[in-house]
Amino acid sequence: MIAEVEDIVPVGELAPKTIHAPGRFVDYLVLARPETVRQPDRQAMKRHWTDSG
Amino acid sequence: MRRVPQISIAEAARLFRSGGKLIVGGFGMSRHPVPLLHALAETQIRDLTYVGINVGEPGLGGGVLLRSGRLERAIGSCFTGNAEALRAAQSGDIEVELLPQGSLGEAIRAGGAGIGGFFTPASAGTPLADGMETRLVDGHQMVLVRPIRGDGSLIRAWKADTAGNLHCRMPESNFNQAAARASA
Numbered sequence: 001m002i003a004e005v006e007d008i009v010p011v012g013e014l015a016p017k018t019i020h021a022p023g024r025f026v027d028y029l030v031l032a033r034p035e036t037v038r039q040p041d042r043q044a045m046k047r048h049w050t051d052s053g
Numbered sequence: 054m055r056r057v058p059q060i061s062i063a064e065a066a067r068l069f070r071s072g073g074k075l076i077v078g079g080f081g082m083s084r085h086p087v088p089l090l091h092a093l094a095e096t097q098i099r100d101l102t103y104v105g106i107n108v109g110e111p112g113l114g115g116g117v118l119l120r121s122g123r124l125e126r127a128i129g130s131c132f133t134g135n136a137e138a139l140r141a142a143q144s145g146d147i148e149v150e151l152l153p154q155g156s157l158g159e160a161i162r163a164g165g166a167g168i169g170g171f172f173t174p175a176s177a178g179t180p181l182a183d184g185m186e187t188r189l190v191d192g193h194q195m196v197l198v199r200p201i202r203g204d205g206s207l208i209r210a211w212k213a214d215t216a217g218n219l220h221c222r223m224p225e226s227n228f229n230q231a232a233a234r235a236s237a
Binding site for chain 1: 054055057058059062065068086088089147175205206207208209210211212213214215216217218219220221225226229230232234235236
């Protein structure tokens with residue numbers, strides 16, 4: 001399993017109660033900060049739905 | 054302590070093989086692993102089975118894989134957000150399996166937990182249940198949903214520590230926990 005994450009912190013920095021998936025299930029980490037993530041173009045989506053009826 | 058390797062997006066994309074089953078986390082386009090999916094579309098991979106709520110949006114996320122002809126099959130619950138997916142399904146370019154959203158999440162969870170399937174009333178008596186095994190349980194018609202396991206999962210989380218523990222936020226936590234386990 002490959003997890004794309006916005007930040008990688010040292011062990012111990014995440015509170016145990018905030019862990020949603022234990023590291024046991026993660027094979028690789030990929031750093032992808034928010035600025036590298038292209039967000040959906042809402043105007044394009046609006047045009048898409050208008051065009052497709 | 055185990056240290057999970059950190060690799061580049063391009064290196065991650067090269068780990069997948071053609072013909073595999075890919076489970077994608079997130080909740081629709083919310084917290085969708087867009088960079089990884091776009092990098093995957095730049096490889097020569099093909100004949101993928103894509104498991105996720107939807108196949109991204111046109112030309113975005115899973116939609117890039119669809120548009121570039123990398124998908125052979127899609128398993129999900131809501132493809133209406135991507136009209137190209139509807140057209141591909143109607144024209145037979147990809148095979149589509151629709152599951153109610155709860156059944157989809159539970160099927161992925163069951164895959165990760167090693168459960169052989171589960172009976173649910175969702176979709177019983179509807180065209181979605183055609184061809185599926187049914188059983189009467191306490192007077193209610195139930196449909197057998199088989200578990201879903203993947204050859205690989207891609208999820209987007211907010212933070213990780215170097216041991217790979219993931220902290221998800223917002224809709225990330227809806228499907229990511231199940232998706233993480235279903236290909237371990």
